[in-house]
Amino acid sequence: MDFNFTEEQEMVRDGLSRMVREQYDWETRRVAIESEAGWRPEVWAKLAELGILGMPFSEEDGGFGGGAVDAMVVMEEFGKGLVVEPFVPTVVCAGGFLKHAGTAAQKEEHIGGIVDGSQVFAFAYAEPRGRYDYANLETTAKKDGSGYVLNGHKAVVIGAPWASHLVVTARTSGGQRDADGVSVFIVDKSADGVVTRDYETVDGRRASEVYFENVSVPAEALIGDEGAALPLIEQVTDEAIAAQCAEACGAMKVAHAMTVEYSRQRKQFGVPIGSFQVLQHRMVDMYTEYEQSVSLTYLATLRLDAEVNERKRAVSAAKVRIGQAAHHIGQEAVQIHGGNGVTDEYAIGHYFKRLTIFDSEFGNVDHHMKRHIALS
Missing domain, CATH: 1.10.540.10 (Acyl-CoA dehydrogenase/oxidase, N-terminal domain)
Incomplete structure (x- = not known):
């Protein structure tokens, strides 16, 4: 390879x-x-x-x-x-x-x-009671002539305040958690009935709660086949997870480098704290976590075109390991920085926030651990 x-x-x-x-x-x-x-x-x-x-x-x-x-x-x-x-x-x-x-x-x-x-697009897939299940949808899209009418609520839609369009998942048939009956639509954010409540996220991005109140969309807004979109959603979100794993690796690399540099500058008892063996060991552990994360990111990315279950296993393995590594590196970086690590003026606290939030997007460590076990 x-x-x-x-x-x-x-x-x-x-x-x-x-x-x-x-x-x-x-x-x-x-x-x-x-x-x-x-x-x-x-x-x-x-x-x-x-x-x-x-x-x-x-x-x-x-x-x-x-x-x-x-x-x-x-x-x-x-x-x-x-x-x-x-x-x-x-x-x-x-x-x-x-x-x-x-x-x-x-x-x-x-x-x-x-x-x-x-x-600019935002992906409106998560719902307040969805629990990382892309098929668990209360948002509906009902046929209306040749088009559809959307009703529902999407939560924490990242980038929605800046978006001109939304990609929306909705149920066109079946029960609330059925694998069949899930569809995907392109919706103009300025369409009548689209209501947003915008806010800043913990890690400095922007998101919205998006409400659809009898939003009419034409038949041409449907992406793929009606009611058969769940495999497509899983494919696209696996690609998004692989991309965000790479983002996390970049953030972890900088967080580790910042911590090493700070340990060389910060003095305690008249010597740099980086000379303390226990802190050296902790920073080596951080680097090891980063290197493992890079390897699993490469694997997940290269497996995106593989057979479906192989792709899912590789992506979930990466999400689990990198979610754990992101927590470890973020927390160690903040602790070694001491009080400076939790101030808004120091960059390291913002890297910690981004690495912490990474775990909650497109399924957390527990969710992907269960998916990997089920696929194995």
Whole structure:
């Protein structure tokens, strides 16, 4: 198995690393997330200009012919800078649905907008009582003539305050938890009956509670076959998990480096605390957790095109191990930083928050442990 990156991927990594370092420094990010908007549209436009938003799409769809490995490279660099712009909801999730099941008309209407940055998507899948079960849906889409009418409530929709469109899961038939009867729709966020309540998340991003009150959508809004979308949702969310594992690896790498550097600077009893053997051991353990996480991220990414159960096992294994590692590295980093680790002015506390929240997205450690066991 070849673990080497292509020349183009290395160029993308170098370019993004430079952009994050020069234009996404710590203070600039703080100002952005504390602003009313909560993000920088000019950064999104820059990513479009660099071709980052179109990289995972095929050339036939208007992209640059990349794939999951390219998304992994991008997300690792984003993790290093705690980038809040909605690459996963827009490019990985919405783009994934369009790539795998979109009609020619849907691709023509939306992929170009994703690539040039004019269309921003959010993925509205989670519900207050869903418990990571994509089929556990109270949101409904009932036939109305040739179209559908949506009603329901979606919770913690990441990136929704910035979105122009939503990808929404809804039940078109069957019981609340049936595997059959799940469908996916593209909904214009400005449509009549879409109501949002926006807020800042713990890790500095923005999200919304989204309510659908008799929202009419045309038949052309349906992605894939009606009532048969659950396998498609699982495929796209597995791709999103792999991308976020790469993001977590980037954040863990920086958190570890910050901690090592701080231990060299901070003195106690007249010597740097990094000279204490017990802290050296703890920082070595952090590095070991990071390296294991990188390996499992590579495996999950390379298994995204494998047979369904093999893909699910690899992704769940990565989500479990990296969820555990993210907790460990985040908590150790904060403890070694001492009181500075929990202040808003120090970057390490924000890395801790992002690494902590990682576990709750698309299924936590316990959920994916159970899925892996069931598949084994």
